[in-house]
Amino acid sequence: MKRGITLLFNLVFFIPTIILSIMVWVDYTDQLDANLNRELTSERELFFLDRGNKVLGITHDSDSGLKGELYDVKTEKLIKEIPLYSNIHSQIVSAYQNGRLILVTNNAEDQLEMNMIDSEGGVQELAQGKLEISGFIDNNVFSWLGKVIVMGTEGDKTPYIAEINQGKLQKVELNNNQLLPSRPTYMRLVQGSFESSAAMPMFEVDLHDGRTAYVSGVLNDQGLPLTYVKKGEESSFDAEDRAAHQFAEQYGRDQTSLLKVDSDYPEQVRYYDAAAEKWGAVLPTPMPVYQAKLYLLNDEETLIAGSNTKDEAEGHVLGYLYNEKTREFTDVSAIVSMLTYDNLNDRKLHFYKDVGDDLLYYSNSTASTAWMNVREGAFGLLYQEKVQQWQHHREENHRSFQTFMDYFKQGDGLIINWVIWIIIPLVLFGALAILPPILRAKHRRGLEQGVTLTGTITQMSQTGTYINNQPQVRFMVRFLDEGQTKEIAIKKVISHIDRIQVGDQILISYNRSKNKAMILNAADAAESVKPRTIEEAVLTKIDFIGTAQRGSALMLHFEAAGHAYSIPVVQAAGFEYQTGERATLIQVGEQPRLLEYGSLSARARSTAERLTLQGEITRIQPCGVTIQDRQLMVLEVLISHGQERIRKVNSEFVPRGLNVQAGSIIQVSVRKEELDREVRLLQGRQGGGKVTSVEFAGTTGDRPLARITVRRGDEEYLIEQSIEPVYGVEVGDELWIAYDEHTREAVIVNYAVN
Known part of the structure; x- marks a missing residue:
């Protein structure tokens, strides 16, 4: 009977193991299905390699920002994954040079990554951290005649130009005294200079002595840009024209017979004399091309694409490759006709061809990619939906021992609990049968060998040891035993909320033979210290400590109920803390913090529902400000909220010596209303916008609540959120x-x- 009860108890103990095993399997299969579904729906920008035998798909990656997936087109199998480091904007500039694909991205440190990828998936990173840009990549990196051209600014504000040509990177800093007569202070793009009708791409440069100079976007045989300094009597337009004429002449580019689309109906390509600003004859394509588009491919060739009828809605797309050197046309309608006329208007459509190569490529963003051998007429087309279907063939998307082990190595809470509950029945049953009697016997012997006395705590100090996050404390206890006053040290782990202090009386069991004692009737529960809210605190004094980028580091001094509190904060530009204002503080232990400050509207918002979420620190930026041995740092945190992962930036005064590093998991408190709005908006469109007005309404925590108006194009948008x-x-x-x-x-x- 007793054995049956024991067996039944053991079987009952296995119930959590069985339940957790089912949950683990369901979670494993759900993750596989979710991963497969994500791969099936992920958009990929496609590029052919190896003369159409392989294709590279660019898609988002949670670790590096972007990644390349190289596939064999015939077998539809993944060959290799290539990390492409990018910031959250995931912008790419691409080019083909010598049969290799060049992809330019901007990483999280605002440094350009220039990856040159060959047909086998081999990668050569050209920039090596030497090129920094400020702003978005499409405002700083350009493709022109197959070359990649970069304008940027070094950390010391020195403008530079860089060029990738024939797979080689050259960089020129413009503060070279041989280039310009005075130190350059600012550089900008000359609008329209990268268009087909422009003679040369150019940049306008402000000089320290107040003059203006122009530099060519491409480098000469000596690896230097061409330069022209605006004369005092010249207008800006005249100086641009003269610089373009001079650059084109020195570079050997004939600006008298450029190709340009006539804006008059039916928009055909004509010869254009940029020097004289005069139109020439219509380009004599084998068949007329109306509503035309021009694509500059290399130093010799241009692609002309458009409609075979004056009304594009009534015709079809055709195209010709025009060699400006030989004046010959090649019909490439086989590849161009795969596109609609609306596709030709898409700025994300790009054509590529090396000089002397017989392959013409196009990439239509996340829609399709194609290649054509212009001599043989062979061509290939691939839609992204086809690449998405290939994900069914990938081994990591199918149930197998290897994919389960990969899932197991994630080591999340479910896996840990599952392993624990497998170990418990196998290992701990014996320990559970032996340890309790041993511990009870030891405790009983201690009580039996000692006498119960009342003692007074005279000293207490932490030993530095923690057990289950609870401190071990060394107590000095004074007591009277057999008429003698004695003092003894007792070590005990206590809870944070145990209100034990010097002078308290406690019960001890004292062993006279061993001169040892233990404390009796200790608290059973362990809880964290509860925070205390301090209402109606008045700001009495403000100390300026230093600047923190665009903000000011301050020490705020408050008084409430006869007590003084000092709190370090960063004051945002345009926002101002003022003495006499009231705030609500929160104190955890000895450390007070700002809960809310300012107007009633801010207070109402600060009492709104808040969520505590887990966040992973991804980037740490020290600000060079220290207040009371606490360093100001800007932490970039990736917050997990359901299926969403949201990037947040928040400054904190971190105690010196506290180990804070990328990868650390921290608790983040956010307003639910603001988080829900941010999640909703992040699922929509994104783009740049210019701030037209900013108003503040107190703070939530130590972050100012702002009402910001942003203009994007002709539309205005309203931002209501706390700001860093x-x-x-x-x-x-x-x-x-x-x-x-x-x-x-x-x-x-x-x-x-940032």
């Missing part, structure tokens, strides 16, 4: 925002300075 005070928001800032075109709401994705 170190970065701040000012009128004129260019922000990257997520926005809703219907409600005109927006949320900040990237500040102007």
Whole structure:
């Protein structure tokens, strides 16, 4: 009977193991299905390699920002994955040179990554961290005649130009005294100079002595840009024209017979004399091309594509490859006709061809890619939907021992619990049968060998040891035993909320023979110290400590109920803490913090529902400010909220010596209303916008609550959120925002300075 009861008890103990095993299997299969579904729906920008035998798909990656997936087109199998480091904007500039694909991205440190990828998936990174840019990549990196051209600014504000040509990177800093007569201070693009009708791409440069210079976007045989300094009597337009003429002449580019689309109906390609600003004859294509588009491919060839009828809605797309050197045309309608006329108007459509190579490529963003051998007429086309279907063949998307082991190695809470509950029945049954009697016997012997006395705590100090996050404390206890006053040290683990202090009387069991004692009737539960809210605190004094990027580091001094509190904060540009204002503070242990400050509207918002979520630190930026041995740092945190992962930036005063590093998991408190709005808006459109007005209404925590108006194109959007005070928001800032075109709401994705 007793054995049967024991067996039944053991079987009952296995019930959690069985339940957890089922949950683990369901979670494993759900993850596989979710991964497969994500791969099936992920958009990929496609590029052919190896003369159409392989294709590279560019898609998002949670670790590096972007990744390349190289596939064999015939077998539909994945050959290799290539990490492509990118910031959250995931912008790419591409080019083909010497049969290799060049992809330019901007990483999280605002440094350009220039990956040259060959047909086998081999990668050569050209930039090596030497090129920095500020702003978005499409404002700084350009493709022209097969070359990649970069304008940027070094950390010391020195403008530079870089060029990738024939797979080689060259960089020129413009502060070279041989290039310009005075130190350059600012550089900008000459609008329209990268278009087909322009003689040369150019940049306009402000000089320290007040003059203006122009530099060519391409480098000469000596690896230097061409330069022209605007004369005092010249207008800007005249100087641009003269510089373009001079650059084209020195570079050997004939600007008298450029190709340009005539804007008059039916928009055919004509010869254009840029020097004289005169139109020439219509380009004599074998068949007329109406509503035409021009694509500059290389130093010799241009693609002309358009409609075979004057009304594009009534005809079909055709195209010709025109060699400006030989004046010959090649019909490439086989590849161009795969596109609609609307596709030709898409700015994300790009054509590529090396000089002397017989392969013409196009990439139509996340829609399709194609190649054509212009000599033989063979061609190939691949849609992204086809590549998405290939994901069914990938081994990591199917149930197998290897995929289960990969899932197991994730080691999340479910896996850990499952392993524990497998170990418990196998290992701990014996320990559970032996340990309790041993512990009870030891405790009983201690009580039997000792006498119960009343003692007084005279000293107490932590030993530095923690058990289950509870401190071990060394007590000095004074007591009277057999008429003698004695003092003894007792070590005990106590809870944070045990209100034990010097002078308290406690019960001890004292062993006279061993001169040892133990404390009796200790608290059973262990709880964290509860925070205390301090209402109606008045700001009495403000100390300026230093600057923190665009903000100011301050020490705020408050008084409430006869007590003084000092709190370090960062004051955002445009926002101002003022003495006499009231705030609500929160104190955990000895450390007070700001809960809310300012107007009643801010207080109402601060009492709104808040969520505590887990966040992973992905980036740490020290600000060079220290207050009371606490360093100011800007932490970039990736917050997990359901299926969503949201990037947040928050400044904190971190105690010196506290180990804070990328990958650390921290608790993040956010307002539910603000989080829900941000999640909703991040699922919509994103783009740049210019701040036109900023108003503040107190703070939530130590972050100012801001009402910001942003103009994007002809539309205005309203941002209502707390902002990071170190970065701040000012009128004129260019922000990257997520926005809703219907409600005109927006949320900040990237500040102007981070």
